[in-house]
Amino acid sequence: MYLEEYQAGTYERQTDYSAFIPSHINKQWEWRTPEINVLLEQANLELGRLGSYSELVPNIDLYIRMHLKVEANKSNRIEGTQTTIEEELMPIRDLDPEKRDDAREVQNYIRALQHGVDRIIRDDFPLSSRLIREIHNELMQGVRGEHKTPGEYRTSQNWIGGSMPSNASYVPPSHLHIPELITDMEKFIHNDEIYVPLLIRIAMIHYQFESIHPFLDGNGRAGRIMIPLFLLDSGLLKKPCFYISDYFEIHRTEYYDALNRVRLNQDMIGWIIFFLKASVATAKSARVKFGNAVMLVDEYNRLVPQISGSTENVQAIFDAFYDNPIQNANVLSESNSISKQTVSRILAAMHEKGILEEITGYSRNRVYTMRKYLDVFRI
Known part of the structure; x- marks a missing residue:
C-alpha cells in the first residue's frame, strides 16, 4: 500500500x-x-x-x-x-x-x-x-x-x-x-x-x-x-x-x-x-553536543592538578558537575563522602578559575553551576 x-x-x-x-x-x-x-x-x-x-x-x-x-x-x-x-x-x-x-x-x-x-x-x-x-x-x-x-x-x-x-x-x-x-x-x-x-x-x-x-x-x-x-x-x-x-x-x-x-x-x-x-x-x-562536551571536559581535566586537594576528591567533584551541573556543598559532601570543608575549598578554587559560577549571591548555602558545560547541551 x-x-x-x-x-x-x-x-x-x-x-x-x-x-x-x-x-x-x-x-x-x-x-x-x-x-x-x-x-x-x-x-x-x-x-x-x-x-x-x-x-x-x-x-x-x-x-x-x-x-x-x-x-x-x-x-x-x-x-x-x-x-x-x-x-x-x-x-x-x-x-x-x-x-x-x-x-x-x-x-x-x-x-x-x-x-x-x-x-x-x-x-x-x-x-x-x-x-x-x-x-x-x-x-x-x-x-x-x-x-x-x-x-x-x-x-x-x-x-x-x-x-x-x-x-x-x-x-x-x-x-x-x-x-x-x-x-x-x-x-x-x-x-x-x-x-x-x-x-x-x-x-x-x-x-x-x-x-x-x-x-x-x-x-x-x-x-x-x-x-x-x-x-x-x-x-x-x-x-x-x-x-x-x-x-x-x-x-x-x-x-x-x-x-x-x-x-x-x-x-x-x-x-x-x-x-x-x-x-x-x-x-x-547530538553529535555536535557530545563533541563539544568532550572538548570542554578535556580542558577542565587539565585543570584538575591545579586545584589543591587529593586528585581523587577533586575529580569526584568535577564528575558530579558533569552529571548534574548545578550543585551545592552539602549535597556534594553527602553523595561523595567528602567532608564539607574539603568540598567547599574545592568549589572555591573551581570558582576562582572560572569553572563554576555561584548563582545565589549568598555567603552561606551557596549553589554553583558549571554553566559552560550546561550550555553545551542547552544551546
Missing part, C-alpha cells in the same frame, strides 16, 4: 460528538515521493555517525545522562511546563512552591525514560504495550494527573482542547477500541515480515500512538519517550543518545500541524517528511 493513498481513519458518532478511529498501520508500506528517499538516506547516515561516535567517546554515558535531562525539559515544555533547566536540576525543596509541580513532572520524565532504557538494555525487554504502561506509571507518580489511572489504558473518553468532547479540537477513539488499536501498533513495531524502514515505522508509530491517545493524561510525553526506545529496541542505535523533543519544541506549531494534517487531510507523507527532517537535525545536533 502506498503512503500517498493512506486513509487516516473514520469517525464514530456519539451522542453529541464524533470520535476519530485511526486506521490500522500494521501493513507493508511503500511510497512514490522521492523526497522521502533522500531524507531517509540523510537520516540514516546521521544516525549512523551518531551511533559510531557514541560508541567511541569515553564517558559517553555521563554526557548522555545530561542530554536526557535537557530532553525531559524540552518534552515537558511542549506540554506547557514553565521551569527552566536550571530550576529542574536543583533539589525540589529549593524551588519556589509554585514551580515544584513542573519540576516533579520533568524529574518523572527522566525516571520514566531511564526506566525504559534500562528495561531494553539491561533486561532485554522489548518495546511493547506492557513497557509503555510501565513508562506511563513512572511519568504520573506524585504529579498532576496521578489519579488518572497511571500505567493503565483509559476506560472512559478523553479529548484535546475545549471543555468537553462536543467542543474539543480532537476526540480520540472510544476506550473500547484501544485494545485492538494498541495490538495492531505493537505488531507493527515488531513485524519482521514487512519491509518498512525503521525510521518510517517510528514516525508512523508516534502518529498512531498520539491518535489513539490511550491514557487519560501524559500521552504526548509517553509518545515522545517511545521514539528513542524504539531506536534502541530495533538496534538502530546501541546507546540512548537520540532525543528529538528539542526539535519538536522549537517547531512546536509545525509539529502539531503535521500530526493533525494526517487525520484531517490523510497527509502521512507530510508528517513523515517532517519527522525525517527532525531526525536529521537531531542526530547532527
Whole structure:
C-alpha cells in the first residue's frame, strides 16, 4: 500500500460528538515521493555517525545522562511546563512552591525514560504495550494527573482542547477500541515480515500512538519517550543518545500541524517528511553536543592538578558537575563522602578559575553551576 493513498481513519458518532478511529498501520508500506528517499538516506547516515561516535567517546554515558535531562525539559515544555533547566536540576525543596509541580513532572520524565532504557538494555525487554504502561506509571507518580489511572489504558473518553468532547479540537477513539488499536501498533513495531524502514515505522508509530491517545493524561510525553526506545529496541542505535523533543519544541506549531494534517487531510507523507527532517537535525545536533562536551571536559581535566586537594576528591567533584551541573556543598559532601570543608575549598578554587559560577549571591548555602558545560547541551 502506498503512503500517498493512506486513509487516516473514520469517525464514530456519539451522542453529541464524533470520535476519530485511526486506521490500522500494521501493513507493508511503500511510497512514490522521492523526497522521502533522500531524507531517509540523510537520516540514516546521521544516525549512523551518531551511533559510531557514541560508541567511541569515553564517558559517553555521563554526557548522555545530561542530554536526557535537557530532553525531559524540552518534552515537558511542549506540554506547557514553565521551569527552566536550571530550576529542574536543583533539589525540589529549593524551588519556589509554585514551580515544584513542573519540576516533579520533568524529574518523572527522566525516571520514566531511564526506566525504559534500562528495561531494553539491561533486561532485554522489548518495546511493547506492557513497557509503555510501565513508562506511563513512572511519568504520573506524585504529579498532576496521578489519579488518572497511571500505567493503565483509559476506560472512559478523553479529548484535546475545549471543555468537553462536543467542543474539543480532537476526540480520540472510544476506550473500547484501544485494545485492538494498541495490538495492531505493537505488531507493527515488531513485524519482521514487512519491509518498512525503521525510521518510517517510528514516525508512523508516534502518529498512531498520539491518535489513539490511550491514557487519560501524559500521552504526548509517553509518545515522545517511545521514539528513542524504539531506536534502541530495533538496534538502530546501541546507546540512548537520540532525543528529538528539542526539535519538536522549537517547531512546536509545525509539529502539531503535521500530526493533525494526517487525520484531517490523510497527509502521512507530510508528517513523515517532517519527522525525517527532525531526525536529521537531531542526530547532527547530538553529535555536535557530545563533541563539544568532550572538548570542554578535556580542558577542565587539565585543570584538575591545579586545584589543591587529593586528585581523587577533586575529580569526584568535577564528575558530579558533569552529571548534574548545578550543585551545592552539602549535597556534594553527602553523595561523595567528602567532608564539607574539603568540598567547599574545592568549589572555591573551581570558582576562582572560572569553572563554576555561584548563582545565589549568598555567603552561606551557596549553589554553583558549571554553566559552560550546561550550555553545551542547552544551546
